[in-house]
Amino acid sequence: xxxxxxxxxxxxxxxxxxxxxxxxxxxxxxxxxxxxxxxxxxxxxxxxxxxxxxxxxxxxxxxxxxxxxxxxxxxxxxxxxxxxxxxxxxxxxxxxxxxxxxxxxxxxxxxxxxxxxxxxxxxxxxxxxxxxxxxxxxxxxxxxxxxxxxxxxxxxxxxxxxxxxxxxxxxxxxxxxxxxxxxxxxxxxxxxxxxxxxxxxxxxxxxxxxxxxxxxxxxxxxxxxxxxxxxxxxxxxxxxxxxxxxxxxxxxxxxxxxxxxxxxxxxxxxxxxxxxxxxxxxxxxxxxxxxxxxxxxxxxxxxxxxxxxxxxxxxxxxxxxxxx
Amino acid sequence: xxxxxxxxxxxxxxxxxxxxxxxxxxxxxxxxxxxxxxxxxxxxxxxxxxxxxxxxxxxxxxxxxxxxxxxxxxxxxxxxxxxxxxxxxxxxxxxxxxxxxxxxxxxxxxxxxxxxxxxxxxxxxxxxxxxxxxxxxxxxxxxxxxxxxxxxxxxxxxxxxxxxxxxxxxxxxxxxxxxxxxxxxxxxxxxxxxxxxxxxxxxxxxxxxxxxxxxxxxxxxxxxxxxxxxxxxxxxxxxxxxxxxxxxxxxxxxx
Numbered sequence: 001x002x003x004x005x006x007x008x009x010x011x012x013x014x015x016x017x018x019x020x021x022x023x024x025x026x027x028x029x030x031x032x033x034x035x036x037x038x039x040x041x042x043x044x045x046x047x048x049x050x051x052x053x054x055x056x057x058x059x060x061x062x063x064x065x066x067x068x069x070x071x072x073x074x075x076x077x078x079x080x081x082x083x084x085x086x087x088x089x090x091x092x093x094x095x096x097x098x099x100x101x102x103x104x105x106x107x108x109x110x111x112x113x114x115x116x117x118x119x120x121x122x123x124x125x126x127x128x129x130x131x132x133x134x135x136x137x138x139x140x141x142x143x144x145x146x147x148x149x150x151x152x153x154x155x156x157x158x159x160x161x162x163x164x165x166x167x168x169x170x171x172x173x174x175x176x177x178x179x180x181x182x183x184x185x186x187x188x189x190x191x192x193x194x195x196x197x198x199x200x201x202x203x204x205x206x207x208x209x210x211x212x213x214x215x216x217x218x219x220x221x222x223x224x225x226x227x228x229x230x231x232x233x234x235x236x237x238x239x240x241x242x243x244x245x246x247x248x249x250x251x252x253x254x255x256x257x258x259x260x261x262x263x264x265x266x267x268x269x270x271x272x273x274x275x276x277x278x279x280x281x282x283x284x285x286x287x288x289x290x291x292x293x294x295x296x297x298x299x300x301x302x303x304x305x306x307x308x309x310x311x312x313x314x315x316x317x318x319x320x321x322x323x324x
Numbered sequence: 325x326x327x328x329x330x331x332x333x334x335x336x337x338x339x340x341x342x343x344x345x346x347x348x349x350x351x352x353x354x355x356x357x358x359x360x361x362x363x364x365x366x367x368x369x370x371x372x373x374x375x376x377x378x379x380x381x382x383x384x385x386x387x388x389x390x391x392x393x394x395x396x397x398x399x400x401x402x403x404x405x406x407x408x409x410x411x412x413x414x415x416x417x418x419x420x421x422x423x424x425x426x427x428x429x430x431x432x433x434x435x436x437x438x439x440x441x442x443x444x445x446x447x448x449x450x451x452x453x454x455x456x457x458x459x460x461x462x463x464x465x466x467x468x469x470x471x472x473x474x475x476x477x478x479x480x481x482x483x484x485x486x487x488x489x490x491x492x493x494x495x496x497x498x499x500x501x502x503x504x505x506x507x508x509x510x511x512x513x514x515x516x517x518x519x520x521x522x523x524x525x526x527x528x529x530x531x532x533x534x535x536x537x538x539x540x541x542x543x544x545x546x547x548x549x550x551x552x553x554x555x556x557x558x559x560x561x562x563x564x565x566x567x568x569x570x571x572x573x574x575x576x577x578x579x
Contacts, residue, residue: 086337096429
């Protein structure tokens with residue numbers, strides 16, 4: 001549905017994206033991830049036919065975004081990051097205007113406007129001035145204008161930014177409900193959101209794609225090991241060494257050594273559960289076992305590893321906030 | 325070409341915000357004031373000429389009321405028209421709505437035509453309301469229809485040119501004030517550029533007086549409909565709109 005090949009965009013001397021290539025299958029919901037300034041918005045602006053690329057090609061719904069821009073535009077719904085709406089217009093007339101510009105006939109327009117408003121839960125504010133609406137409502141009006149022509153492809157640039165948790169949940173379930181019939185590409189900063197909404201991700205950093213694929217495959221690819229977090233009361237070096245000698249264990253890292261009892265991160269081959277062995281070991285040695293749990297490898301860690309580099313994985317939490 | 329929906333949207337934005345109402349009010353107030361003064365002066369002159377037959381022969385209501393009124397209105401337009409057009413692209417750019425508008429299945433040209441026609445329509449309303457003045461004159465005296473018609477054609481063409489320049493300036497910036505001042509400056513220069521024709525002289529002098537917005541209006545106010553002047557205004561308009569289209573395109577590449 002979306003096919004991007006060697007897309008490049010320069011802004012004067014600055015290169016925003018370089019040789020970006022990816023493909024999105026019909027009906028898929030794809031998360032577009034990357035820190036600020038990575039080139040997410042630039043890519044989306046090219047896909048939505050707002051700006052031409054400096055090099056490479058992009059095809060949306062089977063049409064070239066540059067050469068057959070009108071055909072593409074008929075088949076997409078776009079929501080820019082800033083949610084630009086006409087503050088002086090009222091919700092329903094605004095949506096009617098968008099529907100008309102998108103080429104819907106009068107009776108179809110009335111039906112689609114009502115439908116989009118219902119779907120985005122804005123029917124109760126249809127007579128209000130857009131400029132007077134709260135951020136959450138404006139976001140939903142923006143989403144409504146994107147889906148009003150029942151587009152094949154939805155391009156959503158940070159659709160949940162600046163919303164409160166309840167609204168985020170609503171928008172997410174709305175996007176999920178769009179999957180299947182629509183192909184959705186959405187960019188976001190919120191990584192758990194991607195795991196919840198998207199089937200696969202594209203991670204972009206400094207203008208180039210660094211990873212793409214289904215989330216599970218990516219996690220496996222970047223973390224070929226399973227990890228277990230263990231908290232044991234006992235002599236630190238001895239605990240560490242004897243755990244390391246256990247069959248199947250690849251590596252043991254101390255997390256927070258604290259006078260005698262430490263927290264360890266035990267890595268083993270994926271698919272091999274070493275928790276039993278650890279328990280046995282602790283029981284044998286009469287160490288007090290306080291905690292034993294599997295640590296899930298999340299997309300977040302993949303993202304941090306890719307974007308911030310391996311060295312900063314430990315301080316990942318700050319890196320996400322600062323970088324994303 | 326989906327011009328109609330965007331035209332409707334622009335008209336709605338003109339009339340749901342105070343812009344159109346303020347412009348109409350100020351325009352009619354100032355134009356009305358000029359009209360009152362001109363007409364009052366004419367009344368005085370005609371009372372004096374009742375005692376002076378030589379003066380009475382010179383007196384002509386079309387020449388002494390409508391012609392000065394037309395040139396006064398053109399000066400008001402010079403000041404007001406930048407305010408009609410300043411919003412059209414600058415505001416879309418500032419608020420970011422241009423990003424959505426230019427990704428809808430409409431060509432840039434259609435967006436431009438729709439916006440320009442909306443400004444022209446508002447101007448049409450402004451001009452139509454000034455018809456009250458000649459109607460008032462006609463209640464008291466006989467007006468020459470020809471001059472009235474060419475005068476209004478001239479105002480319409482000149483206003484259309486002003487609007488095209490304004491639309492162009494609006495497409496260059498995201499600041500409405502900058503757009504309106506640029507428009508005003510450009511119009512004023514083209515208005516008075518003919519003045520230097522006298523000192524320059526020769527071929528350049530003729531060029532300067534030919535590009536002057538003011539010189540071409542004179543003949544309309546006199547009741548002369550010259551294709552040279554009509555073509556001048558149309559050329560000017562088309563050129564400004566063409567430049568706007570290019571500026572929109574250039575902006576796309578820059579993002």
